[in-house]
Amino acid sequence: MSDLYDRHRSVLPDWLALYYEDPLEITHGEGRHVWDADGNKYLDFFGGILTTMTAHALPEVTKAVSEQAGRINHSSTLYLNRPMVDLAERVAHISGIPDARVFFTTSGTEANDTALLLATTHRRSNTILAMRNSYHGRSFSAVGITGNRGWSPTSLSPLQTLYVHGGVRGRGPFADLGDAEFVDACVEDLKDLLGHTRAPAALIAEAIQGVGGFTSPPDGLYAAFREVLNAHGILWIADEVQTGWGRTGEHFWGWQAHAQNGPPDIVTFAKGIGNGMSIGGVIARSEIMNCLDANSISTFGGTQVTMAAGLANLGYLLEHDLQGNARRVGGLLIERLRGVAAQDPGVREVRGRGLMIGVELTRPGTDLADPDRASAVLEAARADGLLIGKGGGHSTSVLRVAPPLSLTVAEAEEGAAILESALRTTQ
Structure with a gap:
């Protein structure tokens, strides 16, 4: 060793x-x-x-990967890809987002990077709201919105990032408040912040902060934030890279603990869906996903062998509750x-x-x-x-x-x- x-x-x-x-x-x-x-x-x-x-x-995933690898591993997104369409249909259906479109990537970092591209393009703003103590990946843009100093090695960024209170319930200036008062204080902080900046493109948030130590706000915080965001036309990006696919037990998606005002505008996912295979992705309403006015592809996102793994893994998870x-x-x-x-x-x-x-x-x-x-x-x-x-x-x-x-x-x-x-x- x-x-x-x-x-x-x-x-x-x-x-x-x-x-x-x-x-x-x-x-x-x-x-x-x-x-x-x-x-x-x-x-x-x-x-x-x-x-x-x-x-x-898992035998079901191993079998699916082996059988797909025996046919074809990869062709890129320049060609029709049946396993990718099959998995996209299932993910769109269970996302809760109306008229959803799905774009596959190879990681959660790349998924969040894509979500930021979509939000800033759709809103014509490079200002992003993020949560203190957050983590969203290791790309240049994802590091720039990460609110955890231990995982953010540079302050340089293509984005202007403003950090909001609320992701950590037990520490910070509002820690001693009751849950309802905590939510009210965080909402007032958000309103005050928005009064001092041009309208941001989006708020990106983990329902439970993963790298940050599995911290979370009281249920309903992001629903309360959503009322403020909607008044300004600001999008809500739910980073479900760690909380998705039923891990929290109570819900299939972490955002569903904050669902009083409907689903997020954009959801990012990765990790568990591939059970070790490299899958990430973005789910968004069609008008947001389709806002780009230039060509794009993903060489390895949605490749056939990883999609076969994702289909088998998701099927197993749902069938076995x-x-x-x-x-x-x-x-x-x-x-x-x-x-x-x-x-x-x-x-x-x-x-x-x-x-x-x-x-x-x-x-x-x-x-x-x-x-x-x-x-x-x-x-x-x-x-x-x-x-x-x-x-x-x-x-x-x-x-x-x-x-x-x-x-x-x-x-x-x-x-x-x-x-x-x-x-x-x-x-």
Whole structure:
């Protein structure tokens, strides 16, 4: 392993982050488990950053990919593509957006980049509203709207970005307010902000901030924002890269917790739909999607083999009600972890929905983030056979728990027990 690590460091960028003091090479997986190059078995509670959505080596997806690869892998969007049309029809139908059009990309970053292109072109404005603590990808435009300093390496941007309060319920100037008062205060902040700028093109927001540590506002915040946005003609872009496809359990899309005024104008997605294959995309009303007045293609977006994977994966998820499983098993897991947290003065909060759970660590008796302990917990959990993630806006002090949506109750209990042990040994 050290030889591979040395080779990695000699040829790949220094800023390409790796977990663990002794980085891990994952060689294969099955179900909710993966194995490393030394033969060690792990229960996977992070799924390749919320990407292995259903299960590792899911037979239905593996079969679909193999059969499609035996016919043709790729032809580009310059030719008719039956698997792409099939998946676009299914995604458009379940999007909730009327007269929806779908454009496929290869990643969530590219999806958000495309959404920004559409919104700024449609509105003839390069001003974007984004949420503090947000993360939207690693392209030049996506970095420019990311509200998390740890993932935004440059202030240079083709866009003017204005950041809005509301994405983080438990910190900031409105944290001590009740939910209704919190929403009112954030809406007033938005109104005040709009009084000092030219009309923005869009607000882009994650219903639950992923990299930011699985933080979220009270239900209905973005519906309240929408009333203000509509009065100014400003579009709402819902970044569903991490929250989509039923992961939150209660809803198929994260935005549905804020749906009082209808669906967003634009939805972006990626990660889980491909179950590890490289799929991203944008859903938008036809007049927004069709606003570009120049030709465009996507060489690899919508390629046949990834579309076959997406169709098989989405079909499996719907047929086996994995959204319902995320609600049931995720609810049990959250309550189990909250019981653990009650005995640990260094756990500030256990939060989340479905199988999207954050455990925020702080120094006992303070609100100061504890990234050193978060790293120590990751190491201890790995040593006992559990893989988790980490994130957070103030520093990487939030443990991120996001297993495949087919997680069983027994596996949830096993993972919770390992995480409990890791927390106890690092106090």
